[in-house]
Amino acid sequence: MRAAHVLTPCADDPVGALRVGDLDAPAAPPGWVDVDVRAGALNMHDLWTLRGVGTAPHDGPRVIGSDAAGVAGGRDVIVYPVLPTAPNGRTVPHATLLPDVGYGVLAERIVVPAAHLVPKPAGLSWAEAASLPTAWLTAYRMLFTRAAVAPGQVVLVQGAGGGVATAALSLAVAAGATVMVTSRSPAKRERALALGAAVALDSGARTPELADIVVETVGPATFAHSTRATRAGGTIVVCGGTSGFTADLDLPRLFAREISVRGATMGTLDEFVALVGFVDTHRVRPAVDSVVDLADIRVQAGRMLAGAGFGKLCVSLT
């Protein structure tokens, strides 16, 4: 079967470490099932895997990828990729993903725990469905679980083009919030307005009003701005740091305004089921930057590395 995989990780050239080739299809452990993948999507997590960060050393090729939608037992499904427990029963930290334990999903045939299959809404394309498991689940948990977004609230989304950011924008709009976004790119700001943002600003620009909730995925490049843009009693939710992992904190502003800073990572299976239901009910269509054949996945990885995309960078396996 064709599979996107890494043989030798490379910290300096993650795209160069990415290969597509024929590998043996994996055998399903007890309680796991086969899925014929129709589409997948890339995440920053995949670039870290290609760099050799966050996965245990391994011999031989390792399939990458956490996001997939396909057909299992005749049903159209989306794969929930978070493993609370490794296949051998060993307990692993929260938010271990299928590729972290050798079961990446960017391949024609994959195996996943039977309980991790969620029906694909008929209104979503394969690529749109494959966009949901990582970035959209994270954005859902950030907004609904960690920040309890409510209709009428003001949400600021930093770095509008990213997978989590476009998901947060669409989910917050559907939840009835007024959404402001920032982006360094005028073209991305235009696309964010088309997705329902009320305001689209250059990165770091003064916001017209303070936000109840700030969705932070960028890190040090935007964190000071996030703090300035949060109203008293508001919440900054952080799930990553594309520009780095250490940010200065404006402590007087945090304590004087009683701002909460909350972390978020992926989400539970119940949250994933709720996300898929929310997307279906509200007829939200995930922003897909582009879809290429699996053979051309390096193009998508390069776009992700350059921060060039708007929405999810997807691959087709049909």
Ligand SMILES: NC(=O)c1ccc[n+]([C@@H]2O[C@H](COP(=O)([O-])OP(=O)(O)OC[C@H]3O[C@@H](n4cnc5c(N)ncnc54)[C@H](OP(=O)(O)O)[C@@H]3O)[C@@H](O)[C@H]2O)c1
């Ligand atoms: N904790 C979790 O469970 C979880 C899940 C998913 C993702 N993440 C993390 O969340 C982060 C976002 O991932 P993603 O895949 O959604 O998006 P991404 O491709 O990493 O890009 C996000 C955005 O960051 C902005 N950006 C990058 N460098 C910047 C800089 N120097 N200054 C200002 N803006 C900058 C860009 O915005 P503009 O070009 O629009 O300015 C870009 O669109 C990553 O760090 C990822 O590892 C965490």
